[in-house]
Amino acid sequence: MTTATAERQGVLNRLIETEQERFLGLHPRSAEAWQEGKQHFLYGGPSHWMRRWAGGFPIYADEASGAHIRDIDGRDYIDFCLGDTGGMCGHAPxxxxxxxxxxxxxxxxxxxxxxxxxxxxxxxxxxxxxxxxxxxxxxxxxxxxxxxxxxxxxxxxxxxxxxxxxxxxxxxxxxxxxxxxxxxxxxxxxxxxxxxxxxxxxxxxxxxxxxxxxxxxxxxxxxxxxxxxxxxxxxxxxxxxxxxxxxxxxxxxxxxxxxxxxxxxxxxxxxxxxxxxxxxxxxxxxxxxxxxxxxxxxxxxxxxxxxxxxxxxxxxxxxxxxxxxxxxxxxxxxxxxxxxxxxxxxLTPANYERMIATATRLASDISRLIEANHLPWHVAQIGARAEIMFMREPPRSGADVIAGRQPDLETLLHTFYMNEGILVTPFHTMLLMCPATSASDVERHTAVFAQFIDLIRRAGVI
Ligand SMILES: Cc1ncc(COP(=O)(O)O)c(C=O)c1O
CATH class of the missing domain: 3.40.640.10 (Type I PLP-dependent aspartate aminotransferase-like (Major domain))
Known part of the structure; x- marks a missing residue:
């Protein structure tokens, strides 16, 4: 590892720690519930996947409706994870x-x-x-x-x-x-x-x-x-x-x-x-x-x-x-x-049209910010699904992903997003639209993505 790479890694680690501390401060009830859950569930939650959120523990959901989730700490999220696709119809349609x-x-x-x-x-x-x-x-x-x-x-x-x-x-x-x-x-x-x-x-x-x-x-x-x-x-x-x-x-x-x-x-x-x-x-x-x-x-x-x-x-x-x-x-x-x-x-043709138009708007906003900031990233979109990829070119194979993926940058983005009220799928940076995902949800995402770029630019990560 070169000195520059080691320094960048050090900065990233500190940013992740800061965001995870902020996450803990914002979610006291979920943090407590997680400690209790670990007493009874093999991997903390009723499914081991629920452990995979980047904040260090999952938020506990109180209720979900359309494209939004509210947690037991009373915080509202725009949900682009949508149950890792299980909720693509929106919550409680x-x-x-x-x-x-x-x-x-x-x-x-x-x-x-x-x-x-x-x-x-x-x-x-x-x-x-x-x-x-x-x-x-x-x-x-x-x-x-x-x-x-x-x-x-x-x-x-x-x-x-x-x-x-x-x-x-x-x-x-x-x-x-x-x-x-x-x-x-x-x-x-x-x-x-x-x-x-x-x-x-x-x-x-x-x-x-x-x-x-x-x-x-x-x-x-x-x-x-x-x-x-x-x-x-x-x-x-x-x-x-x-x-x-x-x-x-x-x-x-x-x-x-x-x-x-x-x-x-x-x-x-x-x-x-x-x-x-x-x-x-x-x-x-x-x-x-x-x-x-x-x-x-x-x-x-x-x-x-x-x-x-x-x-x-x-x-x-x-x-x-x-x-x-x-x-x-x-x-x-x-x-x-x-x-x-x-x-x-x-999942009617009319709703697909709406979901795909929303995804297109979201992807073009992301793309615009990537270009404006000269970042070596891209955004992929297929129908109602978009993905922020921290690599310059679309991969052709798993080997390309292994070579180019930046897991720590993903962890930082995910934690930052949760602190700002946005959920994306915890395994990579996939954003899915449901029929209820609105133009203001997209605008909010664009603003938070811009803030994230600002954060890592000021810290010297990019
Ligand atoms: C393409 C694909 N097939 C199958 C599955 C398995 O789905 P489930 O875990 O609901 O059985 C997944 C889960 O992510 C998937 O992405």
Whole structure:
């Protein structure tokens, strides 16, 4: 480390400490609640993800409505995290709240389909393409089911993913390339899975590497986001999707497109809006308005292949084998009712138009400030989602992100934002719009981002 780099790091560390102290001072009740939570929860909160906020502990939510959250210290936040996409419909959207209340009074879960499911199934096909759907209770579960189906029908074991991906608690995807070597993803502890046997990983947008990796003939499926959203945003280069589709078809490999985050692109996700032809389509998070849900949809050809192994029409047999896809509560009446409300009344074309226009305004403000201050950063945008990237050029792969990412600058920005009443996703700097995100929310963000640039300029970080 050069002296200049060490000095800059020292300044950054001090700024983070100052902001974290300010955070503690502003959030005495949340700080106290966190101490108590640690007495009962393995990682402090009811989910280990809740530990990942940059202030040193999470704020405890009191209530949330639209694009705003109020915490137990009485502070208000513009929420661009939106539950890491689970809240993309906005908090407590009226249509979802009404549907949930109505259905809760009529029974939440019965191991029986309701008539709403007929509307939902038809709408999923209309939006996203695939013909045959199954619900799960999370996107992770939907991915697991999609992988299992791929293995069943191909008789192969390996799952190919792109370095820097995240597809939930799917062990096969917990691999990455770092310093040219394949290994467990950063922060994943060895846990008995033989990744050499079940995984293969290549860099995103690298057609030659993909071709070579598929040529072994042992890959059951490629599991991919249409563009990468979980390692900062990595845009897809033109022709990559065509190559991905051609190469997987040629190799007899199932193509699973995971749209859990990229549903923010538009009403049909990236797939529907760009005419992709996945064998299996997966989504989750926002799809039922915050009620836990995942979905996976199969093309007719893949469904036919599955049915030759596990028949679906046999009146004398009451079971479709013990598949266990999605869990006991999957597709329950409550989830179906809220999913219908989301698809019919919340994630509508008109609301997408509004969300995307808001994101465009936000991204252009960020871009203007980056340019005006001659900063080596950029802002990425895909539909209703924007991301501040502390690197000059958009990355093409996970390797580019590893080389360019500035985690301490992210920690400082996140803490500063929270102290100024703004939440962004804690894992990187993603800002998501919901239908209720307003022009004044965007203006406030722009002002706070300008203050942040000022802070680090005065401190000599830039
Ligand atoms: C692309 C993608 N797929 C799947 C998942 C898993 O979603 P869940 O944790 O809701 O199961 C995530 C979570 O961040 C994701 O980003």
């Amino acid at each position: 009226e249509a979802v709240t009404e549907a949930a209340t109505r259905q809760l009074k009529r029974g939440a879960t019965m191991m029986l389909p309701t008539e709403d499911s007929l509307w939902v199934g038809a709408e999923l096909s209309r939006r996203f393409g695939p013909k045959y759907w199954t619900l799960t209770t999370s996107a992770t579960d939907a991915n697991r089911a999609a992988i299992r189906i791929s293995r069943m029908i191909t008789g192969r074991r390996k799952v190919l993913v792109f370095s820097g991906c995240y597809h939930g608690g799917v062990e096969e995807a917990h691999v990455e390339i770092r310093d040219g070597r394949v290994g467990l993803r950063n922060m994943i502890h060895p846990n008995g899975i033989d990744h050499d046997a079940v995984s293969r990983v290549v860099e995103f947008n690298d057609v030659a590497a993909l071709e070579a990796a598929l040529a072994h003939g042992d890959v059951a499926c490629v599991l991919a986001e249409p563009l990468m959203t979980n390692f900062g945003m990595i845009p897809v280069v033109s022709c990559f999707h065509q190559a991905l589709r051609d190469l997987t078809r040629r190799a007899g490999t199932i193509l699973i497109i995971d749209e859990t985050h990229t549903l923010s692109c538009g009403p049909g996700g990236y797939t529907g809006d760009n005419g992709l032809e996945p064998d299996i389509f997966v989504a989750g998070k926002a799809i039922a308005g915050g009620i836990p849900a995942g979905i996976f949809g199969l093309s007719p050809e893949i469904a036919e292949r599955l049915w030759t192994l596990v028949p679906h029409v046999n009146p004398r047999e009451r079971q479709s084998a013990h598949l266990g896809f999605g869990g006991t509560l999957a597709g329950n009446a409550l989830t179906i009712a809220t999913m219908r409300a989301v698809l019919e009344k919340v």
